[in-house]
Amino acid sequence: MSIYPIYLDYNATTPCDQQVVDAMLPYFSQHFGNASSKGHAHGWYAEDAVSQAREQVASLIGADPKEIIFTSGATESINLAIRGLAQKHASRGKHIITVSTEHKAVLDVCEYLQTEGYEITYVSVDQYGMMLLEHLEDIIRKDTILIAAMYANNETGVIHPVSEIGRLAQKYSIPFFCDATQAVGKIPVNATSDGIDMMAFSAHKMYGPKGVGALFIRKKNPLLEITPLFFGGGHERKLRSGTLNVPGIVGMGKAAELCQLLMESEANRLSELRDMLWKEIGAIEGVELNGENDNSLSHVVNICFGMEGGDKLIKMLSKYISVSSGSACSSAAVEPSHVLKAMGLSDAKAHSSIRFSLGRFTTSQDIRSAVEEIKNAVSRLN
Ligand SMILES: *Cc1c(COP(=O)(O)O)cnc(C)c1O
Numbered sequence: 001m002s003i004y005p006i007y008l009d010y011n012a013t014t015p016c017d018q019q020v021v022d023a024m025l026p027y028f029s030q031h032f033g034n035a036s037s038k039g040h041a042h043g044w045y046a047e048d049a050v051s052q053a054r055e056q057v058a059s060l061i062g063a064d065p066k067e068i069i070f071t072s073g074a075t076e077s078i079n080l081a082i083r084g085l086a087q088k089h090a091s092r093g094k095h096i097i098t099v100s101t102e103h104k105a106v107l108d109v110c111e112y113l114q115t116e117g118y119e120i121t122y123v124s125v126d127q128y129g130m131m132l133l134e135h136l137e138d139i140i141r142k143d144t145i146l147i148a149a150m151y152a153n154n155e156t157g158v159i160h161p162v163s164e165i166g167r168l169a170q171k172y173s174i175p176f177f178c179d180a181t182q183a184v185g186k187i188p189v190n191a192t193s194d195g196i197d198m199m200a201f202s203a204h205k206m207y208g209p210k211g212v213g214a215l216f217i218r219k220k221n222p223l224l225e226i227t228p229l230f231f232g233g234g235h236e237r238k239l240r241s242g243t244l245n246v247p248g249i250v251g252m253g254k255a256a257e258l259c260q261l262l263m264e265s266e267a268n269r270l271s272e273l274r275d276m277l278w279k280e281i282g283a284i285e286g287v288e289l290n291g292e293n294d295n296s297l298s299h300v301v302n303i304c305f306g307m308e309g310g311d312k313l314i315k316m317l318s319k320y321i322s323v324s325s326g327s328a329c330s331s332a333a334v335e336p337s338h339v340l341k342a343m344g345l346s347d348a349k350a351h352s353s354i355r356f357s358l359g360r361f362t363t364s365q366d367i368r369s370a371v372e373e374i375k376n377a378v379s380r381l382n
Pocket of ligand 1: 012075105179180201204205
């Protein structure tokens, strides 16, 4: 038996693993100290817990603990990296390269920087959502101060050629910032071998708590000096002032440790479930795959149902399955997904697309039940 509604929206957020919750709990009321209280045992205890979490998080991405800055989540890490670098290095140039299918957290920061006199160039993607490397090399300029490209796309799961981007960035001595929020903890990510200079990720996308994230910044590189977003106290190497969220950070550390342990078996199990889902749904007439299943996260599938009233389908399903639509509510209007549009889909096709994202607690029974509900809903709509 599946418990309805079935959660197939792990790319939006994941439940906290119970082991993560257990690790966090003592840090709310028992070990409540301020990690920057240097003069007493309460502070030391909290500081030790933060150090351990910093090691766990660094280990997951092949980094040195000194290269990890804790933040409130990926959105803050992205703002800190892109705005902070742009501000600090404006005298060297004001050109930034990013990709048309980035998360809004990246696109909106770039749009803001445009109002501050920065110039943004967007790398295009092909029909599968894969970014075009040749295009990237073409648009690099002398005054380019940053390349911002995501690791894996949150809507399609498509994995970009990150190490090749890293090599290009190195060849032209341009810092490479990567939003790896959907990749870290799901596939092997190694900041060093991938040639990444700065990287944002978030605890709540990898079975940790909401409201905590990290920014990796490669050490000892003057090109990577950044201006902080806020001031006061000088925490996190003066880059992120404010009392540390000790329970959240402990949770992120535990989540990172669990992901490192479970990543491979989880990816294999979920790819089987994803294939099972796609085999059944892909067989429905008029249904198409958005993106591809090869260079892609194994737990994500984005499907176009190719029908009028795709929004109706999602509404009908919402009682049974929690999924994401190919549309996003920006302000009041329902806009077709900018990712699907960049891949060449029409507004109608984007509106009738659904993202299914599976995770640690998805069972094969969940997929069987979901398939049944989808087939029922589609036949009622036809
Ligand atoms: C979820 C997500 C973000 C935002 O992360 P928060 O921690 O919720 O701020 C940024 N980028 C990608 C690719 C995401 O999936």
